[in-house]
Amino acid sequence: KYKNGGISLYKAYELDFTNADLNAFSSSSQSYTHVVNQIDHNQKSINKRIENLFESENDLVDYYSKDSKILDADEIIKDWFPTIKADIFISHSHADEKLAIRFASWLFENFGLTAFIDSSVWGYSSDLLKKIDQKYCYKEQTKTYDYDKRNVTTSHVHMMLSTALNNMIDSTECLFFLNTPNSISLSNEITNEQKFTYSPWLYSELTTASIVEKKNPRLESNPQMSTEDVRSIIKHYSSQENLQIKYSLNLSELTYLRKADLKKWALDAVECTKGSNTLDILYKNTIFTNL
DSSP states (O other), rough: GGGSSOOOOEEEEEEEEEOOOSSOOOOOOHHHHHHHHHHHHHHHHHHHHHHHHHHHHTGGGGGBOOTTTOOOOHHHHHSSOOOOOOOOEEEOOGHHHHHHHHHHHHHHHHHHEEEOOOOOOOOOOHHHHOOOOOOOEETTTTEEOOOHHHHHHHHHHHHHHHHHHHHHHHHSSSSEEEHHHHHHHHEEETTTEEEEESSSSHHHHHHHHHOOOOOTTTTTTOOOOOOOOOOOOOOOOOOOOOOOOOOOOOOOOOEEEOOOHHHHHHHHHHOOOSSSSGGGHHHHHTTTTTT
């Protein structure tokens, strides 16, 4: 059995969508509606908890540790960034959310696989931060926020989200990174072309996918696996300036895929029972890729 009764990340793929459009992967309206409804269900579940928090006169008291006023990060993560059962984690730029949903619909229709799209479910970290800042950083006398305290609250909330993302990655069997012009930029320095991203979240997701221990999904696994050893702590604080920071990306641990590889996978899986076992076909087809 696997950690928390689930599975662990086994394979990560870089999917070349540099020239892709929304019609690259078509699916039936039924499959698309299924994915959208699933996203909507998860959003409403989280929204309900958030609304209760914002309407409560007790503010954050539900997240206090027993007999203290210390906030419990585990309880906050459970409500705001819950782990959702999925086969696939789709890592993508927020600007490619529609493409990610189309791709998730294609995966469901052809293989019966469920994909997790973080931007469609966990878009509430700023709301959580606002709630915490209002209680701990706001100065009534000056009607302003304490800058230093805000830096601390921001780092805490972003660390909660980063931890939740890493745990979500590790609870799925396979990760697909959608390589598009929105997610990757290129730095052509003489002959050595370097890939980088401006998104700290993409950087964190791909770093986790590269360093996490891979487990064969069809074999018994050591349940002591953890993803809490995150290589980088993201402290991203927005100021009045348009801050941009670029992160170098090492995609060597991700298996490169083209659209043609996905189409072959779909053809080879036609006669198979849909579900997570269809991923074995993809693993077999790409066993010599990147060698």
